[in-house]
Amino acid sequence: MDFSYSQEQVMLTDSVARYLEKNYDFDTRKALVASDAPWSADVWGQFAELGLLALPFSEEHGGLGGSISDLVAFTRSFGKHLVVEPYAFAIMLSGAALASSANPKAAEWIERIVSGEAIAAFAYEEGNGTASPGMIATSAGVDTDGFALSGEKRIVIAGGDADVLVVAAKHEASGKLALFLVDANADGLSISPYTTIDGRSAANIRFDDVQIGKDAVLIEDATDTLERIVAQAIIVLSAEALGAMGALLEITADYAMTRKQFGQPIAMFQAIAHRLADMKIAYAKAMSTLTYTTALANSGAATARDIHVLKGQLGKLGREIGESAIQVHGGLGLTDELNVGHYHKRLLAYDAIFGDHDYHLRKLGQR
Amino acid sequence: MNVEFSPELEAFRREVAEFFATAPTPAIREAGRKTTSVFAPFDQCMAWHQILYQKGWAAPHWPKEYGGTGWSVEQRFIFAEEYRKADLPPLLPQSLGMVGPLLIDLGTEEQKAKYLPPILKGEDFWAQGYSEPGSGSDLASLSCRAEADGDDYIINGSKIWTTYAHHANRMFMLVRTSTDGKKQAGITFLLLDRMDYPGMEVRPIYGLDGFPEQCEVFFDNVRVPQSGRVGEENQGWSVAKHLLKHERGGGNAASPTLMRYLERAREAAGQTPSPFGGMLADDPVFQRDFGELEADVISLSHLEKLAISGHEIARDPAFPSMNKTINSELIQRASVMMSRVSGVGGLARQLEALRVGSNVEPQGSEFDLITMPLYLNSRATTIYAGSNEVQRDLIARSLAAGA
Numbered sequence: 001m002d003f004s005y006s007q008e009q010v011m012l013t014d015s016v017a018r019y020l021e022k023n024y025d026f027d028t029r030k031a032l033v034a035s036d037a038p039w040s041a042d043v044w045g046q047f048a049e050l051g052l053l054a055l056p057f058s059e060e061h062g063g064l065g066g067s068i069s070d071l072v073a074f075t076r077s078f079g080k081h082l083v084v085e086p087y088a089f090a091i092m093l094s095g096a097a098l099a100s101s102a103n104p105k106a107a108e109w110i111e112r113i114v115s116g117e118a119i120a121a122f123a124y125e126e127g128n129g130t131a132s133p134g135m136i137a138t139s140a141g142v143d144t145d146g147f148a149l150s151g152e153k154r155i156v157i158a159g160g161d162a163d164v165l166v167v168a169a170k171h172e173a174s175g176k177l178a179l180f181l182v183d184a185n186a187d188g189l190s191i192s193p194y195t196t197i198d199g200r201s202a203a204n205i206r207f208d209d210v211q212i213g214k215d216a217v218l219i220e221d222a223t224d225t226l227e228r229i230v231a232q233a234i235i236v237l238s239a240e241a242l243g244a245m246g247a248l249l250e251i252t253a254d255y256a257m258t259r260k261q262f263g264q265p266i267a268m269f270q271a272i273a274h275r276l277a278d279m280k281i282a283y284a285k286a287m288s289t290l291t292y293t294t295a296l297a298n299s300g301a302a303t304a305r306d307i308h309v310l311k312g313q314l315g316k317l318g319r320e321i322g323e324s325a326i327q328v329h330g331g332l333g334l335t336d337e338l339n340v341g342h343y344h345k346r347l348l349a350y351d352a353i354f355g356d357h358d359y360h361l362r363k364l365g366q367r
Numbered sequence: 368m369n370v371e372f373s374p375e376l377e378a379f380r381r382e383v384a385e386f387f388a389t390a391p392t393p394a395i396r397e398a399g400r401k402t403t404s405v406f407a408p409f410d411q412c413m414a415w416h417q418i419l420y421q422k423g424w425a426a427p428h429w430p431k432e433y434g435g436t437g438w439s440v441e442q443r444f445i446f447a448e449e450y451r452k453a454d455l456p457p458l459l460p461q462s463l464g465m466v467g468p469l470l471i472d473l474g475t476e477e478q479k480a481k482y483l484p485p486i487l488k489g490e491d492f493w494a495q496g497y498s499e500p501g502s503g504s505d506l507a508s509l510s511c512r513a514e515a516d517g518d519d520y521i522i523n524g525s526k527i528w529t530t531y532a533h534h535a536n537r538m539f540m541l542v543r544t545s546t547d548g549k550k551q552a553g554i555t556f557l558l559l560d561r562m563d564y565p566g567m568e569v570r571p572i573y574g575l576d577g578f579p580e581q582c583e584v585f586f587d588n589v590r591v592p593q594s595g596r597v598g599e600e601n602q603g604w605s606v607a608k609h610l611l612k613h614e615r616g617g618g619n620a621a622s623p624t625l626m627r628y629l630e631r632a633r634e635a636a637g638q639t640p641s642p643f644g645g646m647l648a649d650d651p652v653f654q655r656d657f658g659e660l661e662a663d664v665i666s667l668s669h670l671e672k673l674a675i676s677g678h679e680i681a682r683d684p685a686f687p688s689m690n691k692t693i694n695s696e697l698i699q700r701a702s703v704m705m706s707r708v709s710g711v712g713g714l715a716r717q718l719e720a721l722r723v724g725s726n727v728e729p730q731g732s733e734f735d736l737i738t739m740p741l742y743l744n745s746r747a748t749t750i751y752a753g754s755n756e757v758q759r760d761l762i763a764r765s766l767a768a769g770a
Binding site for chain 2: 327353
């Protein structure tokens with residue numbers, strides 16, 4: 001057993017961390033979220049430059065054939081800097097779906113995605129309870145020239161700014177869950193964009209009888225693919241969440257050591273000291289669970305149960321750490337000016353998507 | 368012992384319900400549905416206050432001679448219950464619940480005559496200037512200074528977490544008038560007639576929910592008359608402690624609001640599919656968690672009813688702290704339950720759709736619109752009015768003192 005990162009992984013992680021330290025401080029990020037831009041084109045370009053966009057793709061797709069532990073290594077700093085660029089969604093989810101398709105169009109899109117010139121949004125979530133692909137209700141009716149899509153997708157990250165959508169829908173003829181490629185300007189699409197509480201650009205997308213050709217099918221029977229790529233995205237999003245948790249622990253401990261009330265640092269009061277201790281314990285559990293699960297996934301041994309443990313634990317522990325961080329900061333923790341609440345909102349969003357901790361813990365308990 | 372309501376009380380309930388069904392304007396109703404904080408949207412809240420005043424119902428908890436209703440304990444509870452059922456915006460606590468009752472107890476005749484009527488009518492709104500950047504839980508360490516100069520005080524320093532100060536036209540505050548002896552001994556309680564004295568500046572603070580609910584207030588040689596003092600100079604701490612009983616003591620019961628939150632959560636859960644099949648409201652795990660929370664809310668309601676009826680529990684020195692701890696943590700738990708029902712529906716940031724009078728359609732339901740701001744805002748409940756860490760210290764101290 002060895003849970004350390006390789007020299008190459010450490011080097012990549014350091015260069016991503018250095019880039020973000022220099023170019024992605026809290027104020028820069030705040031201005032970005034407040035602007036009309038969904039994310040920074042410069043940062044995305046830099047991600048392409050650093051090879052991050054190519055990393056998870058295989059060499060035949062022009063990628064670098066990176067492993068899940070490569071991704072976990074550097075995405076922790078995405079959490080620390082609250083990165084709003086849609087890496088896990090556009091690259092991991094849409095990209096992985098395209099990479100799993102035999103459709104020749106998929107390879108063309110991957111080429112443009114890897115170079116950073118195109119964005120594919122992953123239209124999967126339908127609101128409450130799309131924790132498993134089986135809950136998807138959007139349907140693809142078969143007609144003479146192809147398909148007609150009907151339904152509604154929610155919280156599609158980058159959905160308002162994508163060139164193309166990768167849509168999960170039920171193939172009415174086969175009854176199987178399929179993946180389709182849909183042009184973002186297709187007739188019958190209503191895209192309603194917004195910013196999420198944690199600063200990402202998202203959209204709710206309605207499909208009113210959207211006509212697509214037969215060649216729009218990416219994968220006809222996509223349940224296994226979806227389960228696999230969602231599990232990988234969960235691991236990467238968990239790495240981001242862990243980065244946010246680590247930042248909160250550090251910031252909060254620093255604050256408690258410097259903030260004085262009743263003539264001493266508040267960290268000296270047992271009520272606060274024990275809360276800090278619990279935060280540290282929660283972080284240790286989250287870190288161990290993520291690291292071990294990553295190692296399992298790296299050797300292809302992570303089961304559905306392992307993913308339930310990961311998402312259930314980190315969802316719950318992240319909320320605990322976030323809520324404690326706010327409580328220790330007092331009123332200050334509730335202001336938009338301080339980063340603490342923004343970390344917490346990232347952790348709330350992490351918990352909510354792809355099944356919250358209640359869902360995953362219960363799945364685990366069901367066996 | 369008796370918990371039954373007489374036919375007269377049921378008639379009273381109908382009268383209240385009828386008034387709530389007809390009197391509020393559409394904007395006031397919308398403000399009520401869109402309230403995601405202890406503090407409802409200001410304009411509609413004050414408009415509703417004025418309508419209630421016309422009816423004679425603005426201050427049920429005030430003595431009748433000052434404009435209270437003279438209602439029985441049961442009537443007050445019925446009023447509170449119907450109020451929440453109708454989803455109306457709660458009136459702001461600072462004037463009616465805090466400085467008003469304080470002046471009734473400790474103000475001079477001149478102060479009462481001058482300040483109580485416009486509070487009752489909803490013409491004045493008072494901000495509470497207590498906390499400072501360096502003085503939160505340790506409030507008695509406050510350092511905003513007031514120096515006597517002829518008939519005036521000259522104030523220098525700042526206040527923070529001054530809720531709705533940007534809407535207020537008056538302010539009550541604690542200032543330091545002496546640095547001799549114990550820190551509590553040099554504090555004075557002041558009433559400020561205006562918020563626009565030369566040298567006074569109010570700066571809103573944006574919260575995690577995106578709204579400017581809190582403020583900072585800066586004082587740069589602000590000259591105010593000494594006639595605004597309540598109690599003696601350097602005796603302000605005991606005045607503040609007296610007021611705190613009104614603030615924490617549950618003059619306004621929290622359980623009707625909590626019950627309403629739970630009703631809304633249950634209603635939404637009835638329309639939300641569970642990932643385990645059926646609707647969330649029919650899911651046994653959800654039901655068990657919901658029941659646990661509901662039982663705690665019902666226990667709080669029982670405690671509040673006992674307290675309001677004069678039961679000895681309300682005279683326990685730790686009662687205000689226990690009451691504050693219980694209701695603040697229940698507000699948080701209820702908001703977590705509501706967020707759980709909303710799930711990803713709560714992730715859209717929707718400041719514009721939440722504004723009263725907005726014609727922006729919400730993403731998702733009106734329930735989804737309020738759950739996240741309510742959750743974020745309610746993180747403050749265990750911090751404000753004395754953090755729960757401080758409350759637990761006080762409760763423990765009451766045990767050590769043999770109470």
